[in-house]
Amino acid sequence: MSLFFLFYDILLTGGDRMKIYNTLSRQVEEFTPIEEGKVKFYTCGPTVYHYAHIGNIRNYIGHDILDKTLRYLGYEVTRCMNITDVGHLTSDSDSGEDKMSIASKRENKTAMEIAKFYTDAFFEDFEKVNCKKPEIISPATSNIDMYIKMIEKLLDEEYAYVSGGNVYFDISKLNDYYVLTNHQEDQMVVGVREGVEEDSNKRNQADFALWFTTSKFENHELLWDSPWGMGYPGWHIECSGISIKYLGEHLDIHGGGVDNIFPHHTNEIAQSEAYLGHKWCNYWFHNEHLLDESGKMSKSKGGILTVSVLEEKGYDPIAFRFMCLGSHYRKQLVFSYDALEQAQKTLTKLRNRVNNVVEEGELDSNKFDEYNNKFKKELENDLNTANALSVLYEVLKDNELNGKTKLELVNSFDKVFALELIKKEDVVDSDLEEYINKKIEERKEAKANKDYSLADSIRDELASKGIKLVDTKNGTTYELM
Numbered sequence: 080m081s082l083f084f085l086f087y088d089i090l091l092t093g094g095d096r097m098k099i100y101n102t103l104s105r106q107v108e109e110f111t112p113i114e115e116g117k118v119k120f121y122t123c124g125p126t127v128y129h130y131a132h133i134g135n136i137r138n139y140i141g142h143d144i145l146d147k148t149l150r151y152l153g154y155e156v157t158r159c160m161n162i163t164d165v166g167h168l169t170s171d172s173d174s175g176e177d178k179m180s181i182a183s184k185r186e187n188k189t190a191m192e193i194a195k196f197y198t199d200a201f202f203e204d205f206e207k208v209n210c211k212k213p214e215i216i217s218p219a220t221s222n223i224d225m226y227i228k229m230i231e232k233l234l235d236e237e238y239a240y241v242s243g244g245n246v247y248f249d250i251s252k253l254n255d256y257y258v259l260t261n262h263q264e265d266q267m268v269v270g271v272r273e274g275v276e277e278d279s280n281k282r283n284q285a286d287f288a289l290w291f292t293t294s295k296f297e298n299h300e301l302l303w304d305s306p307w308g309m310g311y312p313g314w315h316i317e318c319s320g321i322s323i324k325y326l327g328e329h330l331d332i333h334g335g336g337v338d339n340i341f342p343h344h345t346n347e348i349a350q351s352e353a354y355l356g357h358k359w360c361n362y363w364f365h366n367e368h369l370l371d372e373s374g375k376m377s378k379s380k381g382g383i384l385t386v387s388v389l390e391e392k393g394y395d396p397i398a399f400r401f402m403c404l405g406s407h408y409r410k411q412l413v414f415s416y417d418a419l420e421q422a423q424k425t426l427t428k429l430r431n432r433v434n435n436v437v438e439e440g441e442l443d444s445n446k447f448d449e450y451n452n453k454f455k456k457e458l459e460n461d462l463n464t465a466n467a468l469s470v471l472y473e474v475l476k477d478n479e480l481n482g483k484t485k486l487e488l489v490n491s492f493d494k495v496f497a498l499e500l501i502k503k504e505d506v507v508d509s510d511l512e513e514y515i516n517k518k519i520e521e522r523k524e525a526k527a528n529k530d531y532s533l534a535d536s537i538r539d540e541l542a543s544k545g546i547k548l549v550d551t552k553n554g555t556t557y558e559l560m
């Protein structure tokens with residue numbers, strides 16, 4: 080390491096490196112990005128055939144915490160996420176029906192209408208729990224050329240074959256297909272797995288479809304021309320294609336839920352590395368499931384429990400985020416309304432405590448650094464959010480610490496927690512409101528004096544500051560634009 084990078088390293092992380100569990104090595108590892116100070120991060124996105132349940136959202140909260148932590152530690156993060164709007168069958172392998180086709184029939188809409196509706200619904204819930212949108216979001220249907228280019232090369236190099244009209248990846252061409260699962264799955268006979276039927280077109284049972292040409296489903300709505308005839312891509316090739324297209328040939332972190340490890344991520348590694356001819360992604364990040372009291376949450380068990388449903392029942396979506404932060408992302412978490420109720424009460428108390436802190440004194444930068452380093456250490460330790468929350472409580476309890484320093488720390492920590500701990504209205508907006516009301520009065524007076532140009536200039540002045548006046552029968556109000 081050059082002297083420059085050594086200093087840079089100390090500056091960036093306070094001397095310690097972030098440590099994170101890597102599914103690939105099955106241990107907590109020091110995180111070293113490919114390019115110093117920068118992180119390329121890919122997250123598997125939703126299949127937009129239905130609402131995302133709160134178990135799906137827990138997974139995205141885990142990814143959001145990693146994203147925000149990396150930024151907090153000073154990394155420049157570029158994150159990419161796909162939207163699966165074609166090719167994901169009801170099994171994660173190649174059997175069953177395309178989930179988008181099922182939704183089209185269910186709701187009597189086109190696949191694209193379904194995709195649009197559920198993509199919007201997904202991001203609405205995603206943002207309600209303060210998840211930050213990735214820089215790059217790309218629907219699977221927008222990258223067909225990329226999958227065709229990859230599949231052509233895989234066929235040329237004999238990693239893939241055409242059989243029964245479809246194109247399959249031949250897993251026997253790799254030395255280590257089961258690298259991500261530590262060979263736990265290599266005994267698995269696909270034919271006997273629950274709900275998975277054997278495909279006689281395959282040379283090996285674990286081979287997977289890259290491109291479906293002779294679809295067994297009649298009238299599949301989304302079809303593209305390809306060198307192998309009209310068809311559509313398999314689910315796994317989407318993420319490899321989108322990731323390589325937007326983030327390049329070397330990836331720092333790829334994440335998903337634990338249920339993605341096999342077969343989805345296993346297949347992504349197989350096809351990406353066969354295509355590229357070198358190692359692709361260094362760290363694999365997986366979130367554990369959220370369970371309901373009867374077991375794993377799923378969309379097929381009757382009603383879908385979404386963030387919006389929780390909100391309709393009167394819960395603050397951020398209380399759900401808070402509940403998730405109280406547990407480690409690699410541990411299963413059991414959801415119950417009692418637990419959510421408890422989380423909401425605790426969060427309200429916490430916010431009240433923060434908002435009762437009087438902002439007095441000068442910032443004590445030594446104390447600030449001391450607590451901030453403690454906070455960072457907990458997150459650097461494989462995202463120990465529960466312990467990071469304990470540091471927040473320590474700050475609030477510290478009687479030696481002045482109000483100014485406390486609030487600066489809370490504000491800083493909340494860049495990662497995103498729990499809206501400081502009420503913006505109370506802290507910032509009272510001055511603003513006073514200013515706007517004064518201007519509204521001045522304008523009213525100008526109008527009464529028939530000085531319409533002054534009235535208009537007041538309106539324009541406010542508009543230039545992002546404040547829109549709204550005249551109603553009962554007087555003038557405003558909206559922040």
Ligand SMILES: [Zn+2]
Binds near residue numbers: 122123318335343
């Ligand atoms: Zn994926």
